[in-house]
Amino acid sequence: MKKYCYGICFLISVAINILFSIHLYVGDGPNQEISCRSSLTWSEKAAAEAEAVAAISCSGHGRAFLDGSISDGQPVCECYGCYSGTDCSELSPGCAADANSGDPIYLEPFWMQNAADTAVVISGWHRMSYEYADDPMMSPELDKYIRKLHSVAGNAITQDRYIVFGVGSSQLLSAAVYALSSQNSSSPSNVLASTPFYHLYKDQTRLFNSKNFVYRGDTNSWQTNNTDVIEFVTSPTNPGGELKKSVTGGKTIHDHAYFWPQFTPIPGPSDHDLMIFSLSKLTGHAGTRFGYVVYAVLASSFFQLSSVRYILNIFLCTLIIYRWAIIKDKDVYDKVLNYIYLANAGISKDTQLRVLKVLKVAMKADGKPFFEFAYNQMSDRWNRLTSVFSKSTRFSIQPRHPLHCNFFHQTRQPSPAYAWVRCERQEDNDCAAVLKAGKIIGQSGSTFSAKDRYARLSLIKSQDDFELLMQRLTELVSLENHNIEIM
Amino acid sequence: MKKYCYGICFLISVAINILFSIHLYVGDGPNQEISCRSSLTWSEKAAAEAEAVAAISCSGHGRAFLDGSISDGQPVCECYGCYSGTDCSELSPGCAADANSGDPIYLEPFWMQNAADTAVVISGWHRMSYEYADDPMMSPELDKYIRKLHSVAGNAITQDRYIVFGVGSSQLLSAAVYALSSQNSSSPSNVLASTPFYHLYKDQTRLFNSKNFVYRGDTNSWQTNNTDVIEFVTSPTNPGGELKKSVTGGKTIHDHAYFWPQFTPIPGPSDHDLMIFSLSKLTGHAGTRFGYVVYAVLASSFFQLSSVRYILNIFLCTLIIYRWAIIKDKDVYDKVLNYIYLANAGISKDTQLRVLKVLKVAMKADGKPFFEFAYNQMSDRWNRLTSVFSKSTRFSIQPRHPLHCNFFHQTRQPSPAYAWVRCERQEDNDCAAVLKAGKIIGQSGSTFSAKDRYARLSLIKSQDDFELLMQRLTELVSLENHNIEIM
CATH class of the missing domain: 3.90.1150.10 (Aspartate Aminotransferase, domain 1)
Structure with missing residues (x-):
């Protein structure tokens, strides 16, 4: 009997050994596998911080952020309009609906559902230089994905063109006007837009007080005998959402900020000389300030490489940081990039990395x-x-x-x-x-x-x-x- | 004999069980503790990616980055000048020393030594809005740290002033000229600088071809009887490194990009009307494109709030994204911010977060x-x-x-x-x-x-x-x- 007992105890003990071995070398499921497979070192602290902040409950009516105001050692909830309280749970009665901004x-x-694929970890020494290895200012990987994006969405031609990034719609609009404007101070180019249009077209054109161009008002009131025209063509229109074409026959700046499948049916790829897009409307990352311009230079028409024209185009490209331009002419491209490099102007590398990650997820399947x-x-x-x-x-x-x-x-x-x-x-x-x-x-x-x-x-x-x-x-x-x- | 064998085998088996138990519940040292303490979820993948890329050996003569070109499924080394090869180990014989750029x-x-404290994790939904909760464009936390930075370094007065961020030295220089220039088209303001100076002062001033200002050359050749002057004062000078004062007595733009303790002794805090700083020279994060302007508006001298003056100052602030300006006048500040908000111009929130993290570490102790x-x-x-x-x-x-x-x-x-x-x-x-x-x-x-x-x-x-x-x-x-x- 005692012998049997020894035998059973031994077998049980061996069985436990086997179970321990399985547990130790195989793990006990996906969760265990994730946490113990990890051998993170320097990034773990930042990752834990980010997750802790993301886990702060703001009742679904607000959000806490890593760079938010601190109270009791942790960031506080930033409540959406009409909500208040430490956890944003208090709805202000009679609060007005704010439908003012294009935020x-x-x-x-969507981005919360795709959290793991869109998180970005930036090391303290990430791309400290002004330059990338193969490009002075722009991530070649991001360039590649922007081309893919247009091919996938079917909304712009990028083949055989160069891409330049830029920032800020207001500066971009002005810069585009500069790039296309007359070099003749005594006869400035006439800037026009079709009503209703985004007010910056007018405000920014006037702001420069340049000798080279002047804001003239609505396209409908324009005399067609003057051909030195720069026309803003907003398509789809803001507001309105209609697809539009040029009405003056002059040089055009196509503002395609809303030319994406969620806002409008895409009848085919746009192929105009200068097209402005905005990534903030595409992916919703307005705070990231990455938009772009599709800038297609016609080889010999308005784009003569005189020194003044060169400088004006340089101006375009130094101002359009965080936007991108697609340029057909290689000489122009090289000179523009060279200038941007010399000018130390540029595009935040952190932002380019984040945009790359976001675009990769947007373009899945x-x-x-x-x-x-x-x-x-x-x-x-x-x-x-x-x-x-x-x-x-x-x-x-x-x-x-x-x-x-x-x-x-x-x-x-x-x-x-x-x-x-x-x-x-x-x-x-x-x-x-x-x-x-x-x-x-x-x-x-x-x-x-x-x-x-x-x-x-x-x-x-x-x-x-x-x-x-x-x-x-x-x-x-x-x-x-x-x-x-x-x- | 058989009985003893059973007994010994049983004891060995139990001993193994005990060892397994200790291993499982205590762990096998600090490394195990780090990896299994973690309960990261959505950020772990990105953190692991970043660490894997940082661990790629480039022989100390190059660096691999998350957004680098991909080969065999992982980013390749980007080699420093004169080095090549897949691991950047090959020195090109006879290669010229490149001391051209200010990279x-x-x-x-320093940032590699402080890896854990300077890493940043950005979620896919981090600050998608154009706005912060308490500010249309700028992180109040970063504002706070910028003030601390100046107090710590002792190089600029920020008390009782407002701060506005901005970007890009080239745009900023032009914008500063715009903000200070004459409103009289028939008598433009005269822009001057002391030789040797950064070429953008001249290039950008000419680029605008504005009716409001004109580039006039070196301060030494200037007639003092004309007082409508905007003078660039670079201090320390680039190149040279000397501390300088205004020589014309006109309005000044103090370029303080190198006014930090590592480059020059700091005799005391600068307190000029418009001071331009550059964070890229302070922390070395040139790729992040965050610099700043200390913009101190004198209440009633050149800063009259006529509509044109207002617009010109708006122009300054829409152009100086990623830089900051310190402004004394609350009305101006409010209007400038309101315009920036309306214009949808702004500062990348990702970049502001990274700068905040970097500054926190720079200001430790x-x-x-x-x-x-x-x-x-x-x-x-x-x-x-x-x-x-x-x-x-x-x-x-x-x-x-x-x-x-x-x-x-x-x-x-x-x-x-x-x-x-x-x-x-x-x-x-x-x-x-x-x-x-x-x-x-x-x-x-x-x-x-x-x-x-x-x-x-x-x-x-x-x-x-x-x-x-x-x-x-x-x-x-x-x-x-x-x-x-x-x-």
């Missing part, structure tokens, strides 16, 4: 998951918006026309970033004021050189903002249907 | 470890440099004058970022060419509006670059002492 927070959920997510967000918001406005006779929004989209391979309606609201009643000639009285903050028509009978409402902000906008619009239309004037 | 790699070792490291680097290089030039009659370098440094609390010699070499022989009137023949690449005096008898050599590049420069200089001086002409 593209509508894509935040040929961009289908990303653009479908983005399109569904916009499309759902438009469905709800049109449902509310269909009940109103006091307010109308822009009509939308279905088109075949080469990206989604089907006919779809546009879902623009902004609603362009018209107040229909005779007396409502200040539409933004009417909306404001209904606790809705929009931008006046005159901001876009249009009539104040119009107002722009942003549809790309956070879900909280959109829900409140829907609530306030519903209240406003409901008042109208009960024949109660609010103003 | 401040000399501080890379009141900046002592950081500035001492940086000063020792520069000081050692100057000791070796002067030792070589002391043996030469053909070449001389600028004299240096000791001053009391308020930061180090002792009298020290300046250790400027650049050597300003003079070729003493009558026939050596192109000094850069003489150096080039000796396999040393510098910048000609004429690049700084000085004579070509001078050339600038950069002393802030990597240790590899500096060692090669020392070698080539030693060879050149040695040839001279053996009475062998090289040109």
Whole structure:
């Protein structure tokens, strides 16, 4: 009996040995595998900090950030509009819906769903130099992905062109005007845009007070006999969302900030001389300040390599940091890059790294998951918006026309970033004021050189903002249907 | 006998179980503790990627980066000048020493030594908005640390002033000229600088072709009866490293890019109207493109809040992204920020986060470890440099004058970022060419509006670059002492 007992105990002990061995060398599941496979050293502290901050609860109505204000040793919640409290749980009653800015927070959920693939770790010594190994200013890897992006989205031609990055839409617009403007001080180039348009076209052109160009107003009022024209062509329009073509036949600056499948059907790739895009509207990373210009130089027409022209184009490229330009002419490209190098102007390498990571995720599976997510967000918001406005006779929004989209391979309606609201009643000639009285903050028509009978409402902000906008619009239309004037 | 065997086997098995248990629950040392203590989730993949790339050996003569070109699934080494091969181990014989650019790699070792504290993890959804919670464009935390930085370094007054960030020295210089220039198109402001000076002062002023200002040349040739002057005061000078004061008595733009304890003794805090600093020279993060302007507006002298003046100052602030300005006037500050917000111009939030992290480390222990490291680097290089030039009659370098440094609390010699070499022989009137023949690449005096008898050599590049420069200089001086002409 004792012998049997020894035997059983021994077998049990050996069995436990085997189990321990399996546990030790195979692990006990995915979680264990992740944490113990790790042999992180210098990056672990920063990673833990970032995760701790991301885990701070702000009730879904705010966010804590690594560089936020500190209280009790940790960053505090930064609450979205209308919410307050340490955990952003307090909704301010009667708070106005803010649909003013084009802050593209509508894509935040996508990036949270793709957290592991879009996190970036930057070492203290990451790219301290002004230069990359094979390029003075721009990440060749990012260049490659930007070309892929255009090929995937099918919205711009990049083949046989050079790409230059840049920053800041306001500077870029001015720089583009500079690059295309006359060299003749006694006869400056005439800058035009079609109403309604983004106010910076006018403000920035005037700001320079240059001898080389002058702002002339709306394209409709322009005499066609003067051909020294630089025309801003916004396509899709902001606001409105319509695809547009040049009307003057002059040199053009195509502002394609919203020419992405989530906002408009893509009928085909754009192939204009100078096209401005904005990455902030594409991926929603407005805070990263990375947009781009597709700058296609026609070999011999307006782009003569005189010294002045050279300098003006240099100016374009030094100003368009964080944007990119696609240039056909290799000589121009080399000289522009050389100047940028000498000027110590440049593009933050940290930002280029982050954009690379974000674009890689956006382009997974040929961009289908990303653009479908983005399109569904916009499309759902438009469905709800049109449902509310269909009940109103006091307010109308822009009509939308279905088109075949080469990206989604089907006919779809546009879902623009902004609603362009018209107040229909005779007396409502200040539409933004009417909306404001209904606790809705929009931008006046005159901001876009249009009539104040119009107002722009942003549809790309956070879900909280959109829900409140829907609530306030519903209240406003409901008042109208009960024949109660609010103003 | 069999019974004893059972017993011994059982005891051995139990002993093994105990060892397994100890191993499993106690771990096998500090390394195990680090890896299994971690409960990282979404950040771990990015952290592991960053560490794997940092661990790629490039023989100390190059660096692999996350966004580098990919070969066999991992980024390749980017070799420093004169080195090549997959691991950068091959030194090109007879390679010229490149002392041309101001690429401040000399501080890379400091950041590698402080890897854990300076790593940054950026989530995919980090600050997607254009705005911070309490500020449209700028991180309040970074604002706080910038003020501390000036207080610690003792090199600029920030009290009772507002701070605005900006980017890009070239744009900034132009923008500063714009902000200070005349509003009278028929009588533009006169822009001046003292030779030798950074060529962008001239190039960028001319580039704008504005009706409001015109570049007039050297301060020495200027008639003092015209008071509508905007003077660039570079202090310390680039090249040269001397502390300077205004000579015209007009409005001034103080370029303080090198006004840090590692380059010059700090006699006291600077308190001028408009001061330009550059963070790239302070911490060596040139690739991050974060510099700053200390912009102190005098209440009523040149800063009248007419609409044109307002616009010009707006222009300053939209252009100086990634730099910061310290402004006394609250009204101006508010309007400038409001415009920046409306213009959607801004500063990359990723970059602001990284700069915050870097500054926090630089300012540990009141900046002592950081500035001492940086000063020792520069000081050692100057000791070796002067030792070589002391043996030469053909070449001389600028004299240096000791001053009391308020930061180090002792009298020290300046250790400027650049050597300003003079070729003493009558026939050596192109000094850069003489150096080039000796396999040393510098910048000609004429690049700084000085004579070509001078050339600038950069002393802030990597240790590899500096060692090669020392070698080539030693060879050149040695040839001279053996009475062998090289040109």
